[in-house]
Amino acid sequence: xxxxxxxxxxxxxxxxxxxxxxxxxxxxxxxxxxxxxxxxxxxxxxxxxxxxxxxxxxxxxxxxxxxxxxxxxxxxxxxxxxxxxxxxxxxxxxxxxxxxxxxxxxxxxxxxxxxxxxxxxxxxxxxxxxxxxxxxxxxxxxxxxxxxxxxxxxxxxxxxxxxxxxxxxxxxxxxxxxxxxxxxxxxxxxxxxxxxxxxxxxxxxxxxxxxxxxxxxxxxxxxxxxxxxxxxxxxxxxxxxxxxxxxxxxxxxxxxxxxxxxxxxxxxxxxxxxxxxxxxxxxxxxxxxxxxxxxxxxxxxxxxxxxxxxxxxxxxxxxxxxxxxxxxxxxxxxxxxxxxxxxxxxxxxxxxxxxxxxxxxxxxxxxxxxxxxxxxxxxxxxxxxxxxxxxxxxxxxxxxxxxxxxxxxxx
Numbered sequence: 324x325x326x327x328x329x330x331x332x333x334x335x336x337x338x339x340x341x342x343x344x345x346x347x348x349x350x351x352x353x354x355x356x357x358x359x360x361x362x363x364x365x366x367x368x369x370x371x372x373x374x375x376x377x378x379x380x381x382x383x384x385x386x387x388x389x390x391x392x393x394x395x396x397x398x399x400x401x402x403x404x405x406x407x408x409x410x411x412x413x414x415x416x417x418x419x420x421x422x423x424x425x426x427x428x429x430x431x432x433x434x435x436x437x438x439x440x441x442x443x444x445x446x447x448x449x450x451x452x453x454x455x456x457x458x459x460x461x462x463x464x465x466x467x468x469x470x471x472x473x474x475x476x477x478x479x480x481x482x483x484x485x486x487x488x489x490x491x492x493x494x495x496x497x498x499x500x501x502x503x504x505x506x507x508x509x510x511x512x513x514x515x516x517x518x519x520x521x522x523x524x525x526x527x528x529x530x531x532x533x534x535x536x537x538x539x540x541x542x543x544x545x546x547x548x549x550x551x552x553x554x555x556x557x558x559x560x561x562x563x564x565x566x567x568x569x570x571x572x573x574x575x576x577x578x579x580x581x582x583x584x585x586x587x588x589x590x591x592x593x594x595x596x597x598x599x600x601x602x603x604x605x606x607x608x609x610x611x612x613x614x615x616x617x618x619x620x621x622x623x624x625x626x627x628x629x630x631x632x633x634x635x636x637x638x639x640x641x642x643x644x645x646x647x648x649x650x651x652x653x654x655x656x657x658x659x660x661x662x663x664x665x666x667x668x669x670x671x672x673x674x675x676x677x678x679x680x681x682x683x684x685x686x687x688x689x690x691x692x693x694x695x696x697x698x699x700x701x702x703x704x705x706x707x708x709x710x711x712x713x714x715x716x717x718x719x720x721x722x723x724x725x726x727x728x729x730x731x732x733x734x
Contacts, residue, residue, distance in 0.1 A: 324726060325356045327416035331427035333361035333368055333376070338643040339448035342540060343422045344368065349719050358414045360407055362427045375410040377403045380427060397496050400429040407432040411439055418726050421445045421511075430500055433510035442512045442729035447521050449640060452507060452514070453528040455493040456483040460568045460637035465660075465678075469497070470528035512729050515722075517641035518662025524638075536725060539666075541718035542646040542710040558584040558611075559656075559688065560628035562621060563644050565591030570634035570658060570678065575601045577634075577684040578610065583692050585632075588613040588624055622651075630654040630691050636678050639663050652707035654699070656687045666713075672705035 328350075330343040350357050361367065363376040370376075380396050419436050421443060436443045449457045453470040455478040460466060468477035475494040477483075484490040500506050514530060516522035517540045525535050559578075565571055571587065575597060578585045587597075587610065594612075604610035616624055625631065631648040633639065638661030645666060648655055655673035657663045667673040674691065676683040694702070 330422035334366040404431040541715035542713040556627045562588035568637035570636040574634040633657040649710035
């Protein structure tokens with residue numbers, strides 16, 4: 324089968340990008356022809372399709388030349404549509420699988436597929452199809468105002484981007500795409516939800532049930548055995564973005580007076596604020612900020628941790644941090660929010676607590692560090708077994724089944 328994978332980045336920037344790269348390799352290994360469409364960037368993986376990529380744009384650049392280009396690129400990129408059309412005519416895919424196309428590519432590309440009667444799947448890695456700021460989270464709390472009111476005005480009212488002009492632009496973008504042009508609704512044949520929570524949110528926002536399929540993201544290939552507690556060091560680990568919705572401030576508050584050590588791996592907009600919050604614990608050595616880790620360094624850090632903590636306040640979909648930790652047989656303490664409680668069972672393969680409740684998190688940390696050896700090993704074995712159930716081969720089979728159904732329907 325000839326498959327076109329579409330994502331704004333062609334390097335491992337975040338979970339969606341890593342998944343897209345994984346799926347490309349898995350499809351090729353299974354004997355399928357795969358082309359890619361993305362934004363040009365010096366950090367990109369090498370690709371024979373790079374001549375079709377759209378010109379780079381930096382949404383965080385302070386330069387006025389970039390800022391002037393942003394609205395047009397976000398709302399409707401003629402360049403992306405033109406280059407995408409050329410790629411479709413040259414590659415002639417049987418199916419198109421979109422990931423994150425917002426802003427850098429824009430949905431302007433989608434009608435070109437419809438014009439050629441090529442089925443299009445979109446992977447809902449985040450909530451952008453129903454929420455202007457991607458997260459269903461604003462003012463430090465869970466929020467469903469836009470999808471529940473079928474309006475994007477709340478994005479401006481709540482200043483969801485922290486800057487009025489950005490919030491207004493995001494609201495206007497959503498209005499045009501979903502209310503005026505219906506560009507996603509008219510041109511997508513199927514949405515893949517990586518969690519039941521995501522599926523429920525999409526359907527509640529008006530997407531037809533028949534157009535939303537639940538397929539859990541796969542865990543990385545698991546190790547041959549669960550690491551014994553004797554191989555672990557005396558610290559708990561958080562790794563990921565240092566931003567408000569991730570709940571790291573809750574974790575710092577909870578770790579105090581527990582006797583547990585904490586390592587924080589990652590970077591983000593809250594880093595300075597979090598370091599100030601944790602200043603006494605940094606000085607005492609209880610908390611260590613490790614900076615951004617990747618590759619072997621991160622694998623080693625996860626492997627040596629006693630447990631991994633996911634203290635999110637926003638409704639995580641199906642984060643890579645969860646799947647990577649399970650594949651290493653790690654106990655996980657997670658906020659019971661979004662897709663996390665679909666995978667973690669309290670006291671079975673990890674522990675859950677109500678999101679944002681610091682005292683409840685503190686209690687779970689104390690429980691974990693006080694577990695008898697036999698109980699600890701049993702929970703870790705269950706975590707490892709959960710990762711095996713999220714098998715990558717089964718995942719690819721589920722994806723291929725959806726491809727085949729849509730391609731057959733389009734014939």
